[in-house]
Amino acid sequence: xxxxxxxxxxxxxxxxxxxxxxxxxxxxxxxxxxxxxxxxxxxxxxxxxxxxxxxxxxxxxxxxxxxxxxxxxxxxxxxxxxxxxxxxxxxxxxxxxxxxxxxxxxxxxxxxxxxxxxxxxxxxxxxxxxxxxxxxxxxxxxxxxxxxxxxxxxxxxxxxxxxxxxxxxxxxxxxxxxxxxxxxxxxxxxxxxxxxxxxxxxxxxxxxxxxxxxxxxxxxxxxxxxxxxxxxxxxxxxxxxxxxxxxxxxxxxxxx
Amino acid sequence: xxxxxxxxxxxxxxxxxxxxxxxxxxxxxxxxxxxxxxxxxxxxxxxxxxxxxxxxxxxxxxxxxxxxxxxxxxxxxxxxxxxxxxxxxxxxxxxxxxxxxxxxxxxxxxxxxxxxxxxxxxxxxxxxxxxxxxxxxxxxxxxxxxxxxxxxxxxxxxxxxxxxxxxxxxxxxxxxxxxxxxxxxxxxxxxxxxxxxxxxxxxxxxxxx
Amino acid sequence: xxxxxxxxxxxxxxxxxxxxxxxxxxxxxxxxxxxxxxxxxxxxxxxxxxxxxxxxxxxxxxxxxxxxxxxxxxxxxxxxxxxxxxxxxxxxxxxxxxxxxxxxxxxxxxxxxxxxxxxxxxxxxxxxxxxxxxxxxxxxxxxxxxxxxxxxxxxxxxxxxxxxxxxxxxxxxxxxxxxxxxxxxxxxxxxxxxxxxxxxxxxxxxxxxxxxxxxxxxxxxxxxxxx
Numbered sequence: 001x002x003x004x005x006x007x008x009x010x011x012x013x014x015x016x017x018x019x020x021x022x023x024x025x026x027x028x029x030x031x032x033x034x035x036x037x038x039x040x041x042x043x044x045x046x047x048x049x050x051x052x053x054x055x056x057x058x059x060x061x062x063x064x065x066x067x068x069x070x071x072x073x074x075x076x077x078x079x080x081x082x083x084x085x086x087x088x089x090x091x092x093x094x095x096x097x098x099x100x101x102x103x104x105x106x107x108x109x110x111x112x113x114x115x116x117x118x119x120x121x122x123x124x125x126x127x128x129x130x131x132x133x134x135x136x137x138x139x140x141x142x143x144x145x146x147x148x149x150x151x152x153x154x155x156x157x158x159x160x161x162x163x164x165x166x167x168x169x170x171x172x173x174x175x176x177x178x179x180x181x182x183x184x185x186x187x188x189x190x191x192x193x194x195x196x197x198x199x200x201x202x203x204x205x206x207x208x209x210x211x212x213x214x215x216x217x218x219x220x221x222x223x224x225x226x227x228x229x230x231x232x233x234x235x236x237x238x239x240x241x242x243x244x245x246x247x248x249x250x251x252x253x254x255x256x
Numbered sequence: 257x258x259x260x261x262x263x264x265x266x267x268x269x270x271x272x273x274x275x276x277x278x279x280x281x282x283x284x285x286x287x288x289x290x291x292x293x294x295x296x297x298x299x300x301x302x303x304x305x306x307x308x309x310x311x312x313x314x315x316x317x318x319x320x321x322x323x324x325x326x327x328x329x330x331x332x333x334x335x336x337x338x339x340x341x342x343x344x345x346x347x348x349x350x351x352x353x354x355x356x357x358x359x360x361x362x363x364x365x366x367x368x369x370x371x372x373x374x375x376x377x378x379x380x381x382x383x384x385x386x387x388x389x390x391x392x393x394x395x396x397x398x399x400x401x402x403x404x405x406x407x408x409x410x411x412x413x414x415x416x417x418x419x420x421x422x423x424x425x426x427x428x429x430x431x432x433x434x435x436x437x438x439x440x441x442x443x444x445x446x447x448x449x450x451x452x453x454x455x456x457x458x459x460x461x462x463x464x465x
Numbered sequence: 466x467x468x469x470x471x472x473x474x475x476x477x478x479x480x481x482x483x484x485x486x487x488x489x490x491x492x493x494x495x496x497x498x499x500x501x502x503x504x505x506x507x508x509x510x511x512x513x514x515x516x517x518x519x520x521x522x523x524x525x526x527x528x529x530x531x532x533x534x535x536x537x538x539x540x541x542x543x544x545x546x547x548x549x550x551x552x553x554x555x556x557x558x559x560x561x562x563x564x565x566x567x568x569x570x571x572x573x574x575x576x577x578x579x580x581x582x583x584x585x586x587x588x589x590x591x592x593x594x595x596x597x598x599x600x601x602x603x604x605x606x607x608x609x610x611x612x613x614x615x616x617x618x619x620x621x622x623x624x625x626x627x628x629x630x631x632x633x634x635x636x637x638x639x640x641x642x643x644x645x646x647x648x649x650x651x652x653x654x655x656x657x658x659x660x661x662x663x664x665x666x667x668x669x670x671x672x673x674x675x676x677x678x679x680x681x682x683x684x685x686x687x688x689x690x691x692x
Contacts, residue, residue: 085684140638147634151625157692161621164685165635168617171677172639175670179642186649237271308551309691331555340548346487347480358476359556384487 013091014231015240021224028224032217039210047204056120059113061207065215066110067135071173073103073219074138077145078170081163091227093159094234096166097149098226102219104142111135130184134177141169155234257320258283259439260408262305265314267297274300275459278314282408282439287430287450290443292459298443299339301459302412305441306336318408332360335406337414341397345386349377349396352385356400363403371399375425390417398422401429409433411442424449473558474566481570495532495575496582502528503586514591521590522651525600526607528586529579530640533608536575537615537636538622538629540567541686545623554690560683568616568679576608592655599654599664606667607647613671613678614639620685624692643670 043061050057077099083092114132115125126132145162152158200208235241243249258281266276274297282288290298304312307327316323318330343352349372357363372378375395385393394417401409409430415423423446430440431452448454485492506524507517544550544567553563583604584597592600618636622628650663 137638137641140634144635144638147631148621151622151628151631152692154692157624157688160688161685164617164681164688165621168614168639168681171673172642175642176638179645183645183649306551307555311691328557332557334555336551336555338548338551340546340551342548342552344480344484344543344547344549346484351480351483355476355480356552358479359473359552359558361473361557 013089014094014235015238017091018228018231018240021228025221025224028217028221032214032221035210035214035217039207039214043204043207043211047207048201050204053121056117057204059117061211063110063113063117064208065212066106066113067131068212069215069219070103070107070110070135070138070142072216073099073106074141074166074173075170077103078163078166081159081166084159085163090234091231093155094227094230095223096159096162098223098230100142100145100149100162100166101226102222104139104146105222106215106219107135107139107142111139128184130181133184134180137176137180138173141173145169258317259319260305260441261317263315263317265301265304265312265316267300267304267312269297269300269311278457278459280455280457282441284437284439285434287434287440287442287452287454289448289454289456290441290459291456292443296459298459299412302336302410302441302443303338306334306338306410307331308336330408333406334408334410335400335404336410336412337397337400338412339416341394343385343393343396345393346384348380348382348384349388349399350381352396353399353403357403360404360406362405364405366402368403371402374402375399375422391419391422394418395422398426398429401426401433407438409438409440409442411440411444413444414442415444415446472562473553473556474562477553477558477563478566478570481567482573485570485574492574492578495536496578498535499528499532499579499582499586502531503589506590518591518593518655521587521592522596522600522648522655524590525583525587525592526604526644526648526651529583529604529608530611530637530644532579533576533611534615534633534636534640536571537612537619538632540571540616540619541623541682542619542628545689550623550686550690554687560686561679564616564620564682564686565675565679568613568682571616572609572612576612577605580604580608587651592651595657596651596654599660600651602664603647603650603660603667606664606671607643609671610643610667610674611640613674614643617678617681617685620682620689623686624689643667646670 040061044058047058049055077096080092080095080099083089084096111132114129114135118127118129118132119125145165148165149158149162152161232241232244260282262281263279264276265278267274278301280288290301292298300309300311303309305316307324307330318326318333321329323330342356344355347355350368353368353371357368366374369378369381372381375398377392377395377399380388380392385396388396398414398418411430414426418426427448427450430442431450434440434452434454503524506520510516510520541550544553554560556563580601584592584600587597587600615632615636618632618639619628621635622632625631646663646666650660650667653660653663
């Protein structure tokens with residue numbers, strides 16, 4: 001039985017994943033683009049301007065979703081790490097590596113939009129605000145995982161080491177966030193409350209929900225695209241990738 | 257009943273199969289030499305048997321119990337001598353051996369002094385290992401064979417860097433261990449001349465040679 | 466039977482201490498580093514006592530962080546390189562205990578001396594005398610966490626030839642909470658405010674690290690050996 005399982009995991013999964021994700025991707029992409037277009041149009045054109053910040057607040061429709069997704073992405077990556085450590089599924093290794101890249105990109109996006117937001121709000125491009133500082137540390141954590149992965153020669157060792165590191169990160173992230181929050185309140189009492197969601201006017205809040213959903217889907221689409229690229233690279237010597245490259249298409253798996 | 261049994265071992269490295277379908281047993285008193293060219297996976301196999309590597313799939317049994325389920329019992333009964341001698345250059349031969357003995361928690365009755373004398377290091381008992389030659393440092397590692405009460409010796413290239421006299425000494429140690437009912441699994445590029453029977457397992461196909 | 470020894474982790478700790486003692490000249494390196502980094506600040510910022518006194522808590526803590534990091538790379542590396550780690554992993558003592566023992570020795574030979582020297586360094590930066598107890602105690606507690614968390618990084622990079630720079634990339638972000646609360650305790654004491662809650666939080670971090678860090682380090686060591 002265990003032999004059958006390991007056989008399935010080793011050979012079945014990547015190909016099965018590639019086939020299934022081919023079917024899902026168009027739908028997911030369509031939904032992601034649709035939600036983002038809807039949410040952004042609503043938020044940028046129709047939502048009322050903020051009483052204090054005017055129109056500059058509208059960047060939250062990008063900044064807040066990106067920040068949400070980058071934090072959730074770290075936990076998703078660590079989840080893939082657990083699967084990789086416990087069950088040694090190669091696809092989890094692929095997901096972990098892809099998740100690090102996409103998550104870092106999302107964090108970077110949140111940092112850049114936060115910085116752009118800072119210019120009209122505080123008059124500087126960078127401000128050591130609690131939220132932005134935490135995002136910066138999160139970016140460092142992502143970069144650490146990526147650098148560790150690249151440092152190993154063996155992909156399997158790399159993935160397992162990164163899984164341990166991302167688990168250490170999941171324990172640390174809440175502590176880091178709380179520490180930075182506390183540090184910020186100690187040094188400069190918050191003058192402007194950012195995105196306190198419940199206090200937002202519903203007309204401002206509803207588009208935000210739509211873009212957050214859109215960003216989660218976008219994350220999923222990007223993750224799947226990166227995973228598919230790596231699955232192809234890993235399996236380049238296998239028969240099904242060869243068939244695919246020669247335009248013979250993906251036949252259904254025997255018995256699967 | 258065999259003391260150690262390996263069934264259908266398989267190792268794949270970087271999408272390349274090193275060996276597969278490898279099975280062998282070790283009954284009390286048996287010595288098995290693993291043969292194969294460089295890169296055939298000898299060290300990987302020995303590390304897997306020693307419980308250090310999980311890159312080898314298949315089943316292994318110690319005293320009839322499946323590994324790694326009976327891992328602790330197995331580790332207590334095995335001695336692994338790897339490529340690197342696990343000798344600290346800053347410590348004397350005596351201190352190095354005391355550390356190894358401390359790791360196992362028990363030793364044979366020969367004692368550290370006796371083991372050092374037997375491998376010809378009595379004079380260098382208190383010389384830091386960094387001032388000894390490579391062969392002498394290797395001898396510190398070989399003294400562990402005398403000190404350890406383990407029944408299963410896993411020796412990866414035990415003859416590296418030691419002189420002819422040392423080689424024949426190790427060979428007689430291995431033979432004596434087998435004669436006392438122990439088992440030995442070893443790799444070496446050196447032509448073994450044991451005064452007892454031993455088997456050879458070639459790694460290319462896993463067939464018995 | 467002949468070697469009357471304690472449990473394996475104790476033997477490992479004893480050997481590490483002995484090696485550290487034989488190479489005691491090296492133990493001074495982190496302390497000299499700490500002193501040099503702290504001495505660079507007046508040269509960069511200017512010698513005004515008020516300015517230096519204001520930034521002293523942060524400067525001393527950042528310098529201590531880096532000094533502790535410097536010595537972390539070697540925590541498991543020499544054992545990995547000479548094959549001792551294979552023997553340690555195969556010993557009947559759980560790897561959790563041996564990893565913890567090695568981290569404890571690392572704290573004894575780096576974190577502890579760094580803590581004891583830090584008031585001298587802080588004195589050079591005009592930290593008020595009233596803040597010295599807070600500095601000493603926060604350092605003693607905080608460096609425990611630094612050694613433990615640093616040990617995870619050292620274990621993760623032990624199989625890599627050039628682990629040093631990568632290690633700092635992995636570990637420094639994880640040091641943020643210790644830095645925040647450590648320098649806050651000293652800052653509070655310098656302003657005559659109570660600093661015990663910060664110290665308690667640092668103690669909490671140390672407890673959490675003692676519980677979890679050896680677990681992660683043990684897993685990382687096994688992964689590196691299994692390559």
